Amino acid sequence: MTSAVPRDATAFEVREALRESGCAVCHLALRSVGRLLRSVAYEQVNDLGLRTVLRKRGGFCNVHAHDWLLAAHSVLGTALIYKDVLEAALRELDSPAAGGQRGRLLRGLLGAGSSDADLPCPACRSQAEAERRYVEALLALLASDAAVGREFEASDGLCRRHTLAALRARRDAAEPVVRRAREALGELLAELDEVIRKEDYRFRHEPRTAGERSAPARAINWAAGKAGLTSP
Ligand SMILES: [Zn+2]
Numbered sequence: 001m002t003s004a005v006p007r008d009a010t011a012f013e014v015r016e017a018l019r020e021s022g023c024a025v026c027h028l029a030l031r032s033v034g035r036l037l038r039s040v041a042y043e044q045v046n047d048l049g050l051r052t053v054l055r056k057r058g059g060f061c062n063v064h065a066h067d068w069l070l071a072a073h074s075v076l077g078t079a080l081i082y083k084d085v086l087e088a089a090l091r092e093l094d095s096p097a098a099g100g101q102r103g104r105l106l107r108g109l110l111g112a113g114s115s116d117a118d119l120p121c122p123a124c125r126s127q128a129e130a131e132r133r134y135v136e137a138l139l140a141l142l143a144s145d146a147a148v149g150r151e152f153e154a155s156d157g158l159c160r161r162h163t164l165a166a167l168r169a170r171r172d173a174a175e176p177v178v179r180r181a182r183e184a185l186g187e188l189l190a191e192l193d194e195v196i197r198k199e200d201y202r203f204r205h206e207p208r209t210a211g212e213r214s215a216p217a218r219a220i221n222w223a224a225g226k227a228g229l230t231s232p
């Protein structure tokens with residue numbers, strides 16, 4: 001936890017993200033993951049530590065493996081990383097007692113360290129670090145800069161997960177985040193009530209507002225975070 005006020009690129013990024021729709025921390029965390037995947041594709045594909053982690057855990061997690069495929073545009077990188085993964089899998093299948101599922105299971109039951117499958121996905125780890133960094137930066141800015149307070153008030157506020165993360169990180173500084181979440185939820189619930197009412201055949205002829213049309217999707221984004229965010 002830090003109480004230092006970010007005056008650097010992080011602060012700039014937070015203020016910029018408050019102008020985007022939806023949760024600013026989701027936006028920034030997803031952007032960090034995109035940057036990591038691109039840097040793996042262009043610079044770190046031969047980084048031994050990274051390649052070892054990816055080989056041991058069977059590549060990126062499901063969400064980030066498919067993100068990689070869509071975003072990295074690296075035929076060579078994909079071939080190199082996943083050749084490692086597939087060869088390691090083949091070795092395990094060839095010697096199940098030594099390194100395969102049964103061997104791992106047995107080691108796990110005997111408490112001989114965690115299995116390789118417990119290694120975090122590098123992109124998930126980068127996402128978690130970004131979430132922490134940006135929640136703390138936002139809270140520090142809110143505590144010190146009234147202009148950021150006004151920008152935050154005008155934003156959509158944070159999603160469920162990042163509102164709770166703000167509370168866990170600094171309960172003393174999270175009050176504006178909680179207040180904005182209450183307001184946003186009140187508005188969203190009123191819109192959802194209207195959505196539900198207008199699904200009734202008696203009121204179906206009533207026009208839907210733009211807010212009502214987007215309310216179900218915004219409810220999902222609030223409850224689950226933006227699409228592509230993985231669970232901790
Ligand atoms: Zn969020």
Ligand SMILES: [Zn+2]
Pocket residue numbers: 060061062063064121122123124125230
């Ligand atoms: Zn992941």
